Amino acid sequence: EVQLVESGGDLVKPGGSLTLSCAVSGFTVIYAWMTWVRQIPGKGLEYVGHIRSRPDGGTADYAAPVKGRFAISRDDSKNILYLQMNSLRTDDTAVYFCTKNTVSGLDDWGQGTLVTVSS
């Protein structure tokens, strides 16, 4: 059974940093394309970025609002996906979801972790 469990959400001051983790089971993260999606409570879904599987190059793409501030990485030995977030802004406040990709959709989602950026 595929499971994704996010953790690391917290209250952080503007300009601060935070790293989110996504522990996965039921598949090997090194062979999966993975995506982070965020959602301001009560609002719509927003793509944050994705990372390709290692066989497909392992590179990442990001949405414009987070490019240069956020970075997606993996710990292949621990089967964990990360989202490193730097220079956080108040408009980064959201629930962050970790997802596993199929070729043409995000077929497994974690429960989400809340990041609040506020002074």
Place this chain on the structure above:
Amino acid sequence: EIVLTQSPGTLSLSPGERVTLSCRASQSVSSTKLAWYQQKPGQAPRLLIYGASSRATGIPDRFSGSGSGADFSLTISRLEPEDCAVYYCQQLGSPPWTFGQGTKVEIK
């Protein structure tokens, strides 16, 4: 960036009715890279349709997707009370992989 515009914003329908949701892209999207999701309050989204018209595992056959180019739609053939949710389309053809703003389906 491809912008996806969903319409209508909100629908209020009775059980048993047929409902069609629209997703229009600002430029052509590969039909193999268009997905639909359902999100109920307090839950993570769930993949309904991938590749514009293929149902994900476990999705009832009252849900169907169609379309090509820049116009896609999600149809619920007979609305059930548990279909009360927000529905999102997403394109995964051109990074960044954008979402539509969502359509809320309410049950009368």
